[in-house]
Amino acid sequence: xxxxxxxxxxxxxxxxLEPLHLRVRLEEEKVAGVxxxxxxxxxxxxxxxxxxxxxxxxxSERVCGICSFHHSTTYAQALEMVTxxxxxxxARLLRTVLLEVQRVTSHTLALGHIAEAMGYENLFMxxxxxxxxxxxxxxxxxGNRVHYxxxxxxxxxxxxxxxxxxxVSRRMEASLPRLRDLADVVRKDSTWLKRTKGVGSLSxxxxxxxxxxxxxxxxxxxxxxxxxxxxxxxxxxxxxFKPIWREEGDSWARCMVRMDETLQSVEVCLQALSxxxxxxxASPFKGNPSGEGFSRNEAPRGxxxxxxxxxxxxxxxxxxxxxxxxxxxxxxxxxLQGEQFANVxxxxxxxxxxxxxxxx
Amino acid sequence: MSRRSRSRPRSxxxxxxxxxxxNGCDLExxxxxxxxxxxxxxxxxxxxxxxxxxILLITGPVTKKCEARLRALYxxxxxxxxxxxxxxxxxxxxxxxxAYNHCHGVDSVIPVDVYVPGCACRPEALIDAVVLxxxxxxxxxxxxxxxEKEKGPELGHEVRP
Ligand code: SF4
Numbered sequence: 187x188x189x190x191x192x193x194x195x196x197x198x199x200x201x202x203l204e205p206l207h208l209r210v211r212l213e214e215e216k217v218a219g220v221x222x223x224x225x226x227x228x229x230x231x232x233x234x235x236x237x238x239x240x241x242x243x244x245x246s247e248r249v250c251g252i253c254s255f256h257h258s259t260t261y262a263q264a265l266e267m268v269t270x271x272x273x274x275x276x277a278r279l280l281r282t283v284l285l286e287v288q289r290v291t292s293h294t295l296a297l298g299h300i301a302e303a304m305g306y307e308n309l310f311m312x313x314x315x316x317x318x319x320x321x322x323x324x325x326x327x328x329g330n331r332v333h334y335x336x337x338x339x340x341x342x343x344x345x346x347x348x349x350x351x352x353x354v355s356r357r358m359e360a361s362l363p364r365l366r367d368l369a370d371v372v373r374k375d376s377t378w379l380k381r382t383k384g385v386g387s388l389s390x391x392x393x394x395x396x397x398x399x400x401x402x403x404x405x406x407x408x409x410x411x412x413x414x415x416x417x418x419x420x421x422x423x424x425x426x427f428k429p430i431w432r433e434e435g436d437s438w439a440r441c442m443v444r445m446d447e448t449l450q451s452v453e454v455c456l457q458a459l460s461x462x463x464x465x466x467x468a469s470p471f472k473g474n475p476s477g478e479g480f481s482r483n484e485a486p487r488g489x490x491x492x493x494x495x496x497x498x499x500x501x502x503x504x505x506x507x508x509x510x511x512x513x514x515x516x517x518x519x520x521x522l523q524g525e526q527f528a529n530v531x532x533x534x535x536x537x538x539x540x541x542x543x544x545x546x
Numbered sequence: 547m548s549r550r551s552r553s554r555p556r557s558x559x560x561x562x563x564x565x566x567x568x569n570g571c572d573l574e575x576x577x578x579x580x581x582x583x584x585x586x587x588x589x590x591x592x593x594x595x596x597x598x599x600x601i602l603l604i605t606g607p608v609t610k611k612c613e614a615r616l617r618a619l620y621x622x623x624x625x626x627x628x629x630x631x632x633x634x635x636x637x638x639x640x641x642x643x644x645a646y647n648h649c650h651g652v653d654s655v656i657p658v659d660v661y662v663p664g665c666a667c668r669p670e671a672l673i674d675a676v677v678l679x680x681x682x683x684x685x686x687x688x689x690x691x692x693x694e695k696e697k698g699p700e701l702g703h704e705v706r707p
Contacts, residue, residue, distance in 0.1 A: 197615055199594065203572050204564050205612060226611050227566045234644035248641050251570025251666060295573065314580035321577070332570040332666035542569050 188213040195530065197226050203299065204541035208534070215527050220519045227545035235505040239265065239475060239496060242505065246492075247333040249507065250543040252295060255281075255288045256485040257492075258337040261505070263418055264492040265339050267479035269471060276465045277341030278423055282458045283354075284327060284334055285483075286451040290320045292486035293401075293444040293451070296538040297372065300441060303531040304381045312368060319361050323354055339475075341468025355459050358452050365449055372445045382438035386521040386533035389435055396517040399510045400488020401447065402537050404431040405439035412484040425457050437536040444538075474498050487511050487538050509543035557589030558680060561599035561623065565616050566648060567606030568641075570666030571633035575603055583669045590676060596622040601679055603672075605632045607639035607648040608655050620656045628679040631658045632672060634665040641665055 191212050197205035205226035211219040231249055235242050246261040247254035259281055266273060273281070298313030321331050327346055328334035336342045346354075372378060388398070393406035403410055411429035413420050420427045430446045432439040476498035482491050488510030495503040514537050521533050562575050578585045579592050593599050596619045608616060620629070631652040634640045639650035652658050659682055662675045 197612070198563050198596075198619060203576070204569065205566070205615070226615075227564075227606075227609060228611065228647050229566055229607065229609055229642045230645035230647040231642065233646055234642060237644050245641070248568045248570075248635075248665075251568040251573060254568070254570070311581055314577070315582065318577060318580065318582040331668065332573065540569070542567065545566075 190218065193527070195534075202531075202534070204539075206534075206539060206541050208530070210522070210527065210530060212527055217522045217525050217527060217530065220522050222515065222518065224515070224541065225545055227542045229546065231546045232505055232507060236502050238500055239502050240500070242502070243337050243339075244333070244335055246505075246507075247335065249546055250509070250540055251332050252292045252540060253288060253485045253487065253490070253543070254333045255284050255336065256483055256490055257507075258334075259285060259418075260481050260483040260485075260490050260492045261494070262337040262339060263481035263483070264479040264494040265475055265496070267481060268475040268477045268494060268496050269339065271340040271469050271471045273341050274466050274469055275423070276345075276462060277467050277469075278418075279458045279462050280327075280342050280346065280467065281337070282420065282423065282425065283455050284324065284336060286455045286458070287320055287324050287327070288334075289451045289486045290448050290455075291317050291324070292538075293448045294320070296444055296486075296535070297368075297441060297448075299538075300382070300437075300532060300535050301378075303535045304377075306377060309368075309371060309375075309378070312371075316361060316364060316368065319357065323357060326350060326354060338468055339471050341466070343468070345467045346462075351459050351462060355456055358455055362449070362452055365452065369445045369449060372441050378441075379438065381529070381532055382436065382441055382536070384436050384438075385529050386437045386525060386536060387435050388517060388521055390433075392517065392520060393435070396513070396520070398488070398514050398517060400485070400514065401440055401443045402514050402517075403488065404429065405443045406435040407431065407433040410489075412482050412489050416482055418481070418483060420454065423458070424461055425454055427454060437533055440536050440538075474500060485510055487514060487540055487543070507546060509540070509546070511538070511540040511543045515539050515544060557591070558600040558676065558683075559591050559593040559598050560601045560603050560676070561593060561596055561619070562603045562605070563616065563619055565604060565606035565612040565636075565652070566609035567633065567635060571605040571636070574666050574669050574672060575605065575632060577669045578672055583673065585673060585676070597624065599623050600627060601676060602627060602629045603632050604629060604652045604656075604658075605636050607635040607642050607650060608652055609648045613649055613655055616652070616655050626683065628659045628683060629656055630660045630662060630672075630675050630679055632662045632675070633667045634663060637661040637663065 195208035207223035209221040246257045294317040301309040390407040409431040475496040491508040493506040
């Protein structure tokens with residue numbers, strides 16, 4: 187009979203950035219079952235969001251510091267649906283640029299984090315060096331590194347000068363060869379392949395069952411991307427975009443989807459910057475919103491939804507947030523089943539669990 | 547000056563714990579360890595083990611569920627220890643002032659030595675904070691035995707596991 191043991195992971199653990207608690211039941215070296223415990227990060231933001239619709243542009247960014255601009259953009263789009271205010275063309279493109287810059291920082295963080303979880307310090311440093319470059323680009327455009335504080339109803343709050351736009355494009359182009367080098371490492375490096383190939387698989391049927399979204403779904407053969415549809419679709423602004431997806435469904439496929447999306451995001455940024463035309467960055471709006479609105483966006487981890495109910499006063503009746511990590515974390519139990527214990531951190535990090543999004 | 551207090555500030559090991567932050571400040575803590583800011587050249591190493599740590603970098607407003615964990619981490623860290631509250635929400639809980647499930651800052655749970663402003667705090671500010679903490683360390687050389695007795699305020703509510 188195999189010997190069994192239970193090993194706790196977290197809430198404070200070297201390979202997790204965030205407080206997440208896993209109880210891993212082992213049979214010898216194999217994982218027999220996993221219990222998840224969440225809620226360490228629950229602050230009660232949805233309740234706080236009912237106080238003031240104007241403050242929410244900044245509060246919604248504080249839901250998550252990795253995809254902050256995605257949160258505030260989705261909130262702004264939901265309010266735009268409530269009020270009927272249309273964002274200007276320049277604002278839409280500036281939003282696209284910042285969304286994609288943030289996607290690059292998020293994906294390079296996720297990949298670096300996986301490298302760190304498997305003990306590949308060198309690669310971790312390489313990914314973070316590239317990430318830092320994009321943090322600085324975000325700083326150049328918005329004046330902030332993490333929370334851009336750029337969104338407002340009907341547009342954005344700051345404009346970018348033509349020189350700054352040119353400088354940003356130049357730096358993005360200069361970073362592309364370095365990112366391609368890193369993509370080669372993810373694709374071919376033997377250490378990386380040994381730790382990720384065939385590890386933590388999620389088949390297409392399982393992925394559909396668990397309704398996963400974002401890179402996790404696209405790595406399991408579901409080519410679903412919100413950037414193609416809806417009123418925030420990139421094609422409406424004339425940006426060419428095709429979702430990236432793979433069929434393997436293992437940790438490596440998830441890494442590859444993220445890596446290819448990073449390169450694609452840089453290209454989308456460059457397209458959006460070249461399409462920028464002179465014009466106002468925000469449409470005017472006076473008064474308080476009233477009614478219901480709903481919006482979706484493709485955050486780095488998948489589909490992000492906001493539902494807003496406004497009542498014509500400074501407060502809101504309800505803001506409901508559905509974050510991508512919320513649906514991506516539960517299938518972990520299935521992915522970890524029967525895996526080696528040493529692979530647990532890599533698999534957990536490969537779905538890119540964002541606890542502060544999930545718990546809010 | 548004892549040998550311990552002379553050598554330890556040369557290479558302070560840090561422990562980072564997220565008590566319900568938005569990840570903004572956590573990533574700036576991580577940015578410290580990476581090539582651009584690279585605090586390892588000052589001997590600062592991120593150790594995820596409280597038993598090895600000298601300086602605790604705490605982010606987040608301390609959610610109710612994390613409160614007992616933070617206290618346990620603080621108690622497990624051996625005595626010459628300093629606490630840095632990183633970011634506005636660790637200092638006062640300000641960004642989440644209307645939310646209901648947190649303790650309004652790290653100092654309501656454990657004693658804090660250095661507060662870092664900013665939402666998110668810049669990596670430069672964090673380096674500055676660690677330097678300030680080391681200076682405080684030197685000046686506290688004699689007072690450590692008193693400090694060891696220092697405990698945080700009492701828990702305001704029942705702790706459920
Ligand atoms: S201070 Fe701001 S950026 Fe830092 S953890 Fe708190 S909310 Fe996030």
